[in-house]
Amino acid sequence: MYAILTLCFAHIKKRKIQNVLLAILIMLSTLLLATSVTIIMNTSNIFEKTHHDSNGAHQILTMGKDIHNPITVNNWWQEQQGVTASNLIPYRNLSGFTANGVKTPNLYLFMMNTPKTPFTIDRLLFSEGENQDYPTEGTIWIPTSMASTSNISLGDAIEFNSGENAFTLSVSGIVVDLPYGGPFTTNARIWMNDSDYHKQFDTMIGSEQYMMALRFDDYQQSANYWIEFEKFLNGPYLESKMEYESIAGFYLIINKIIGFLMVAFGIAMLFISLFIIGFSISDAILTNYKTIGVIKSLGLTSRKISATYVLQFGLLSVFSIIPGLIASTVLSRVIIESSLSYLKAGKHLTIIQDFRIIILLAVIILVIVILTAFIYSNKARHVEPVQAIKYGMSEFANNKVNRRLNNSNRLSNLVNLPVQLQVGIKNITKNMKSSILIIVLTAITSAILVFSAVILNSFISIKQNTSAMGYDSSHVVVTVINDATFSKQQFEQFLRSDERIKNHAWLDQFTGVLPNGPNQPLNINVDTIEGSFDDAGYETFSGRNPVNKNEIAIGINVAKALHKNIGDIVEVYIEGKQHHLIVTGIYQSIANMSYSARISADVIKVYNSTYSASKQSMINLVDETLSAQIVDDLNNNFNSSVSAVTQQTLLDGVFKQVVAVFILPLSVIVILFIAVTFIIIFSVSRINVRKESGTYGIFKSIGMTSNTIRWSITSGILFLSALGTIFGIFIGVKVIPVALQSILLEYGLLELPLAINWPVSIGLSLLSILAACLGCWLSTRIIAKTSPRILLVD
Incomplete structure (x- = not known):
């Protein structure tokens, strides 16, 4: 021992x-x-x-009074054993707000009339602020997602616009609100005091909506409850349901x-x-x-x-x-x-x-x-x-080394390369294992560098891939915030008379119910367009967007759940009305995890001939650089009824947090692998130099300078690392994104759309070459520090 x-x-x-x-x-x-x-x-x-x-809730139901009676629905669920149902919470919808002088138009708000807390289920957890029974008069509670993305703190004043009047409330609580407080959300629940709620909305045009939450003792049994519930309704539940x-x-x-x-x-x-x-x-x-x-x-x-x-x-x-x-x-x-x-x-x-x-x-x-x-x-x-x-x-290894040296000598003489390059080539061919390691290592490092650059640039430059992510690619988006003061006829007349505007379309959203879901009916968002999906920039990866009143395009997760393909018929309820529509296209969308569909406004007009979409207008310009100018003109001309923003503003509000979260871990991985590349190549080169010390001693004794020998060895590493970097660029752009598909498919993306900035990506990949060459150069300092006699003795 x-x-x-x-x-x-x-x-x-x-x-x-x-x-x-x-x-x-x-x-x-x-x-x-x-x-x-x-x-x-x-x-x-x-x-x-x-x-x-x-x-927390397992399901959130939202209802008006037009299709189902909210009180009847709530009473049925309150009577069920094994299910906890919340009371009905009334709310009104608003679009956008202004905080700290910054207008945020792309967040759709549920202005909740806060019941006394703690709620039976779906309780609010306070991140900041005093935990009270309900907001005091003149104050509100907002979700952590809204506070984080808009940099809102306790005590900040937030201005809301109902279209008929503007009002301001201060933040007294920031809460974790699970159903409407996650990343990528475009919704937020604003919890108001009862007095403020009635003061602002009692005279507001439109009907009050209701929300309720369900929590099952055994969530796996939820499908059985819904079978009984639909028997009670004598048909499917036809309003919004969040799972x-x-x-x-x-x-x-x-x-x-x-x-x-x-x-x-x-x-x-x-x-x-x-x-x-x-x-x-x-x-x-x-x-x-x-x-x-x-x-x-x-x-x-x-x-x-x-x-x-x-x-x-x-x-x-x-x-x-x-x-x-x-x-x-x-x-x-x-x-x-x-x-x-x-x-x-x-x-x-x-x-x-x-x-x-x-x-x-x-x-x-x-x-x-x-x-x-x-x-x-x-x-x-x-x-x-x-x-x-x-x-x-061993005798076998000795013979093998002699043969390899003879072959490399013949190769060098045949090519007749300069001495420096011959030394570099011999270093590569004589140490094949280390040469392969250097190629593999620099390939992995450059792949990580390139993928990190590509993924971050894809989110930063999301505007280039909005269609592939399931969003429209229009230049300007206008949301109607006050139906009472809005005139669609005047608005469209303004658009038609402006030569800067190329085309526009109107988008509306409905809740669709597909009764033939795998376990229970699928409640999905249905985008309805008055105009053209193609003009608005919506894409399908298979088939085409719907045009006629008997057509529908569906998200990939809907297609997967229903086992439907192009040409199949789907049964769908919209606004309580049954439709049988032909699938013309299948698309991917991260919004709603591809549990969504697209139809033309003509489908709604089958049962409602006077229907006219007037919720959101998507506008394309002849020159996109004029987007900010158009936004200002629309807001100035229709200030009391609409809110106009560029598409880039909407996308930044959703994706800027994603970029911020990804930067840290990707940076750590990149730095670690650059360090590893340096460490390993330093170590490998040092081993190889020690093995060949006698050879380098001979080179020095016949007149080659230390720096010439070092440059010769480094040139070989440069060639190997450059070869590895080429493979790495391919892996970073093609292989790693494919490996992520299993995760992304769950969230409604068949493939991750990439925006590649080639100069930046290639430039970053060169860091792996730099780390490799630097590691080699520093490891060969022993040649410069040691005399030829000692090298020969070693």
Whole structure:
């Protein structure tokens, strides 16, 4: 045992820098894997905990008085055993608000008449502000999503416009409001005092709407309740229904993507670390081949020699894994706090650190490292003392090296390259394993760099891909905020008389019910257009948009749920009226997770001949650069009845938070892999330089300068890393986005539309080449510092 320990510590001392760098690699692998496990584990847990603490709803029903009687519906659910139903909460709809001098027109508001809290179910959790029974007069509670995206704090005044009058209320509470407070939301519930509610809306034109929440003792049994409920209604429920999956979905999507990337790249880094361990052991055995032969001739067994390497890398792993685990607790908290900030009730989220899983992960990494060291160290078994002492390697390896040198010499003479390039080529061909490692490593690093640039640019430049994301691609969007003062005829006359305007369309939304759902009827959003979906910029990935009164296009998740394809007939209820429509197209949309459909206004006119869409107008311009000018003109001319904004403003309001959340984890991964590229190539180049020290001593003795030799070696690394970067660009643009499809499909995207900024992407990918070349250049300093005589002796 004493001999094993002596040899083990001798190996560690002899290669301090190499062992330190390898320890850093194992630590970084542990950091990424432990962080990804914590993120994945907490993403669902934090949401579930918040849902439990708020006694959260499984379904949210919204109703008017035109189709179902809200009181009758609420009474039926109140009588059911195994279901908790909230009381009806009245509300009125508004569009947009102004806070801190900034107008936000793209948030659609439910102005709630707050009942006394705590609610039976779907309780509000206070993130900021005093937890009171209800807002005091003149104040409101707003969701965390609205506060975060619009930078609203306690005490800020918010101005609302009902169309008939404007009024201002101050924020007294910021609350976690699960159903309408997640990422990507375009809705928000504003909780008002009863006196303020009646004061502002009693005289407002239009009817009051109602909302109620349902929580099932066993959510899996919800379909059975709905079968009985529809028997009671003598038909399907024909108004809006939000499911638990929709409530949870967008809270989880960002962390699912982040977790997936960190797991994938963490595993890649671990495999690279294992390769380096194997490479280091193989190199150590070859370098000390003669010494091992002598030791074996003196009686030390192959098993004990192998044990020295297993012990060496086992100790390195133990001292590397522990700081990796500690660092992961900090990094995972920062990422989770950022990505799940909407669920923060208080100063911090309650992040669960399951030490059993973390310790299990640490043990798995340690076992894999030890197993790798054991497998590679078994090469010491094949050391024959006589051959080791005679050749410094096996006789077979000696012959193989001689043949390779002869072949590389013939290749160099044939090509007749400059001496510097010949040295670089020999360095590549003589060390094929390390050459392949450099290509793979720079490919992975550049793939991460390119993918990070592409994914961030795709969200920053979302305007380029709005159609592929399921949105329209119009230039200006106008929302009618006051039906009483709005004249559609005057508005359209203004549009037709303006030569800057190319075309326009009117969009309306209805609740559609597909009674033949897999378990229960599907309640979906139905976009209804007066005009042309194509002109408005809506795309389908299969078929076409509907044009006629007997046609419909459906989202991919609707098509999947109903097993429908182009040409099939679907039965759908809209405004309580039954329609049988032909599927003309299938599209993807992140909005509503592709549980939606598109129809022309002619479908509504089948039962309502006087129908005219007048909720939202999408306008295209001859010159898009005039969008801001058109917005100002429309707001000035129709200030009391409409709110006009550019499409870019709407998109920024939805996606700017996504960009902010992605920046941190992607930056961490990118920095780690650039550091890993530098570390590994430094280590590999140092090993290769030590193996070829005699050759470089000869080069120096015949007149080659140290810098010439170093540049020659670096030129080979430059070629390999450039080749790896080319592969990496392809992987980052094509392969990684495809790997994300399994996650994205759940959220209504068959494929992730990308906006590629090639100059930026290629420029970032060159960082992997820079890290590789810098690592090689610094590792060859030993050539400059050492005299030719010592190199020859080494």
